[in-house]
Amino acid sequence: MQNLTDTQIIDIGSDALPEVKRILSQVYAALSEKGYNPVNQIVGYIMSGDPTYITSYSNARSLIMKVERDELVEELLEAYIKNNEWR
Secondary structure, eight states: OOOTTSOOOOOOOSTTHHHHHHHHHHHHHHHHHTTOOHHHHHHHHHHHOOGGGSOOGGGHHHHHTTSOHHHHHHHHHHHHHHHTTOO
């Protein structure tokens, strides 16, 4: 059994972040062009892991599946924190 008083550390690494940004941007654009709410669709994908939340238009589904979902969350949280001046 895990000791719940200890804090676990996760290190995703930031080497892939420029690629993650590019992919998120392309997926967001493809979802918007097809008339979907990109935020809702990306959240659905991150929460469920079901790639059908992402349109196949402009190869968006294939692109997003190249990125681990935890990397997507890291990039989104990093951008949110940076843009809300938490640092």
